Amino acid sequence: MSRTEAAPDQALGDLTERLLAGLPADAVLTDPDVTASYAHDMASFCPAGAPAVVVLPRTVEQVQHVMRTATALRVPVVPQGARTGLSGGANxxxxxxxxxxxxxDRILEINPVDRIAVVEPGVVNATLSRAVGEHGLYYPPDPSSWEMCTIGGNIGTASGGLCCVKYGVTAEYVLGLDVVLADGRLMSTGRRTAKGVAGYDLTRLFVGSEGSLGIVVRAVLALRPKPPQQLVLAAEFASAAAACDAVCRIMAGGHVPSLLELMDRTTVAAVNSMAKMGLPETTEALLLAAFDTPDPASDLAAVGALCEAAGATQVVPADDAAESELLLQARRLSLTALEAVRGVTMIDDVCVPRSRLGDLIEGVERIAGKHRLTIGVVAHAGDGNTHPTVCFDAADPDESRRARESFDEIMALGLELGGTITGEHGVGVLKKEWMAREIGPVGIEMQRGIKRVFDPLDLLNPGKLF
Structure with a gap:
């Protein structure tokens, strides 16, 4: 009997035995009840299979051993971080x-002179941020799940966060990587220097590849000097269109806020219902702007005037850090509050040009009415990245169907407005069809060609992206 014809128990035993030859016993999990808990991330509507085994390596050499074993036995490998993803990319x-x-999960180095940190992939984003802060430095990318998500996962999905409007996304802070390839070889990309243009930019190629090209085992990350404490302004509007007009005025005026976030009326109502924050029920849209400049009060005053010119019904600037944090709390509670509406949410990730932000929000409202669903929109308004969040009862087949249809219509709307199907959550399983629509057949052919170069046996995270 060949290996491919071997009985499942025999094949699993062979796989486990080979893995244990290079891994400690507590790093190889085969109990089905345990392995099932690693089957999927946080996305809805994404199929997930049953893993044969879960491995938890602690060293680069152990990762290499896993990949050599997988190649020898032709077993697919699905890399995972904290499984906080929202596209099924870790399923x-x-x-x-x-x-x-x-x-x-070790922070290997923090270098204030070179302004870099060298970390392993399991380091939690918030842990790194606090560690570099003790050296007067700042790691800007801050996904909403920053208290749980890992740097490796952030790199895999090229994640963003609230501060992207000023500081950019993960890709702009990854200088170099150590990557274990599908066959177990170790490759280093990039640099530790501030500049470097030697050859193709393979580092950027791995950022956003969702574990489909190699396993990131070490990252060199750029840091910035820690900025002053930011102050926040909240502006209420009688329409989402007026709030989006304010966003356009702020950006056209040359302002560089450290944060520019928008919540529509559905989201505001959900936050009020859950947290009793006392936000005005008449608010159709709430815009939050922040500055971490040397004179944030002056910047907030200028932006407040622009908000009033766009039709803001009330503008409330914070006086200090504590008041700023209170204003931001509503935004941080948004997704949790929307989930409480019907028990389950499907979070979209459509990014459009800032000038079309109002059109996207109006379109989502029409789609929600058409499908008789609650869909709240929260947005990184400063960079046009919106998160329309479909609330539905997963136990209701008809409502689940309508939720999926509305999700697809929102992505179609995003493309129609000149946008993209994902600004920071990745493609994973959820958006494979939509990526094909966005980049076209030639683009997909080139993507698959790159995949074949790095992973000719298609062992790394198969079935994702395309």
Whole structure:
């Protein structure tokens, strides 16, 4: 009997035995009840298989051993971080090795002169941010799940966050990587220097590749000097269109806020219902702007005037850090509050040009009415990245169908407005069809060609992206 014809128990035993030859016993999990807990991330409507085994390596050499074993036995490997993703990109496939990198969680170096940090992939974003802050430095990318998500996952999805309007996304802070390839070889890309243009930019190629080209085992990250404490302004509007007009005025005026976030009336109502924050029920849209400049009060005053010119019904600037944090609390509670509306949410991630932000929000409102659903919109308004959030009852088949249809219509609307199907959550399983529509057949052909160069056996996170 060949290996491919071997009985499942025999095949699993062979796989486990080979993995244990290079991994400690507590790093190889085969109990089905345990492995099932690693099957999927936080996305809805994304199929997930049953992993054969979960491995939790602690060293680069152990990762190499896993990949050599996988190549020898032709077993697919699904890399995972904290599984906070929202596109099914970390979902297991049947019979795969789930390669969880959460145990590789060391900060190896913080260098204030070169302004870099060298970290393993399992380091939690918030842990890194606090550690570099003790050196007067700042790691800007701050996804909403920053208290849980890992740097490896952030790199895999090229994630963003609230501060992107001023500081940019993860890709702009990844200088170099150590990557274990599908066959177990170790490759280094990029640099530790501020500049460097030697050859193709393979570092950027891996950022956003969702674990489909190699396993990131070490990252060199750029840091910035820690900015002053930001102050926040909240502006209420009688329409989403007026709030989006204010966003356009702020950006056209040359202002560089450290944060510019928008919540529509549905989101404001959900936050009020859950947290009793006392936000005015008449608010159709709430815009939050922040500055971490040397004179934030002056900047807030200028932006407040622009908001009033756009029709703001009330503008409330914070006087200090504590008041600023209170204003931001509503935004941080948005997704949790929307989930409480019907029990389950499907979070979209459509990014459009800032000038079309109002059109996107109006379109989402029409789609919500058409499908008789609650859909709240929160947005990183400063960069046009919106998160329309479909609230539905997963136990209701008809409502689930309408939720999926509305999700697809929102992505179609985003493309129609000149946008993209994902600004920071990635493609994963959820948006494979939509990526094909966005980049076209030639683009997909080139993407698959790159995949074949790095992973000719299609072992790394198969079935994702395309």
């Amino acid at each position: 297991a496939s049947d019979g795969c090795i789930v390669l969880s990198l959460t145990k590789m």
